[in-house]
Amino acid sequence: MSRQAAEPFAPPVPDPSADEAKPAGARFKNRREFAAYAWFRIVDTRRFWLLPVLLVILMASLVLNVFTGYNVLPAIYSLIP
Numbered sequence: 001m002s003r004q005a006a007e008p009f010a011p012p013v014p015d016p017s018a019d020e021a022k023p024a025g026a027r028f029k030n031r032r033e034f035a036a037y038a039w040f041r042i043v044d045t046r047r048f049w050l051l052p053v054l055l056v057i058l059m060a061s062l063v064l065n066v067f068t069g070y071n072v073l074p075a076i077y078s079l080i081p
Contacts, residue, residue, distance in 0.1 A: 028034040
């Protein structure tokens with residue numbers, strides 16, 4: 001019985017009909033679907049250390065969106081004792 005030796009480190013060939021072959025914007029219909037995918041991916045892979053990182057990024061983006069165009073610097077200096 002003869003078996004052909006397969007290359008152990010050969011990269012997989014992507015299937016053109018699979019989700020991986022689609023452009024990044026075409027995988028998810030909306031932001032809620034992307035957020036659900038990201039949440040279930042974090043839980044599935046047990047990478048809970050990503051949650052504080054994502055929380056800091058979300059808080060920073062919220063601060064930038066809220067305070068864009070305003071003079072926030074005096075308020076920041078009033079918080080320092």
